[in-house]
Amino acid sequence: MSEATEVDRVYAAVEKAAALAGTSCAGDKVLPVLTGHQDLLDDAVIVFSMTASASRSGGLDLSMTVPSGHTDPYSFALSKGLIEPTDHPAGSVVSDFQERFPIGMYGIDVDVAEGFKKAYVAFPSDDLRELDKLVDLPSMPRSAAENAELFTRYGLDKVTGVSVDYKRRELNLYCDLTDGEPMESELVQSMLREMGLKEATEQGLDFAKRSFAVYPTLSWDSSRIERICFAVITTDASTTPTKSEPEAGQMWDYATTAPYAYVGEQRALVYGLALSSEKEYYKLGAYYQISDYQRKLVKAFDSLPE
Numbered sequence: 001m002s003e004a005t006e007v008d009r010v011y012a013a014v015e016k017a018a019a020l021a022g023t024s025c026a027g028d029k030v031l032p033v034l035t036g037h038q039d040l041l042d043d044a045v046i047v048f049s050m051t052a053s054a055s056r057s058g059g060l061d062l063s064m065t066v067p068s069g070h071t072d073p074y075s076f077a078l079s080k081g082l083i084e085p086t087d088h089p090a091g092s093v094v095s096d097f098q099e100r101f102p103i104g105m106y107g108i109d110v111d112v113a114e115g116f117k118k119a120y121v122a123f124p125s126d127d128l129r130e131l132d133k134l135v136d137l138p139s140m141p142r143s144a145a146e147n148a149e150l151f152t153r154y155g156l157d158k159v160t161g162v163s164v165d166y167k168r169r170e171l172n173l174y175c176d177l178t179d180g181e182p183m184e185s186e187l188v189q190s191m192l193r194e195m196g197l198k199e200a201t202e203q204g205l206d207f208a209k210r211s212f213a214v215y216p217t218l219s220w221d222s223s224r225i226e227r228i229c230f231a232v233i234t235t236d237a238s239t240t241p242t243k244s245e246p247e248a249g250q251m252w253d254y255a256t257t258a259p260y261a262y263v264g265e266q267r268a269l270v271y272g273l274a275l276s277s278e279k280e281y282y283k284l285g286a287y288y289q290i291s292d293y294q295r296k297l298v299k300a301f302d303s304l305p306e
Contacts, residue, residue, distance in 0.1 A: 006041040013259040021050035021060040029115035049285035052247035073108035073119035082116035092139040097121045122161030131157045143218040154191045182209045195225045207241040229274040235266035241273035258286030
């Protein structure tokens with residue numbers, strides 16, 4: 001298939017996912033990213049993620065993972081005029097990681113209605129990093145070091161990578177749970193209280209036990225933890241973090257109809273339960289394209305006991 005045809009194929013899927021999520025898709029925001037990576041689209045891991053909300057205006061993100069040999073997403077966005085240069089430390093995170101660590105892959109995140117959103121830097125899957133090796137990087141928020149002991153106490157000390165949201169000026173730590181024990185309810189509630197975040201519901205606690213990763217969100221403006229997200233990967237569309245309507249219905253509809261390209265397999269999904277100090281909300285990503293790594297994770301976590 002030609003590279004131009006690949007762009008058309010993926011863009012058509014983006015448009016379908018956006019319609020299902022109840023949001024618009026802006027070609028001038030999405031197509032520069034697809035065409036800039038057109039030689040990689042056939043093999044890229046691609047996820048379309050919606051946010052479930054009572055207002056049905058949560059939007060849709062296109063997330064794409066590409067090899068580390070490609071131009072990193074922050075440099076790409078600058079070169080294409082998708083983001084403005086900045087002296088803020090957020091603009092140095094990717095380069096700081098490149099200078100100090102081996103990089104396994106990059107990721108780029110685009111709000112399909114508003115444009116470039118995040119850059120991801122991930123370590124090789126067999127060479128993850130301990131949190132204490134990251135906190136002293138010049139560009140890291142001080143909240144990473146100030147909360148490092150708390151993260152470590154709750155088993156959030158093995159990091160697969162980070163992402164930077166350049167508009168919000170926030171950083172996510174991606175903490176790996178694949179080799180650990182399930183996060184029991186008492187542990188989760190204790191952690192949320194210490195972090196100053198909203199406690200989870202009973203349904204949320206049951207959901208959190210199946211997490212393969214936890215994503216704390218930090219900013220450069222304070223030492224507090226802004227949010228945390230528990231992520232569950234599965235092929236089971238009923239694995240939702242809430243039974244509340246209309247959110248549960250929105251997620252079910254999206255999980256069972258979102259486009260995906262690996263015909264003959266079950267659709268791979270990643271659900272998220274996000275908690276801030278005041279509220280909880282829900283995310284759902286449908287993998288449009290996956291790799292054997294995601295297949296392995298799905299198989300492992302779908303086999304966990306209820």
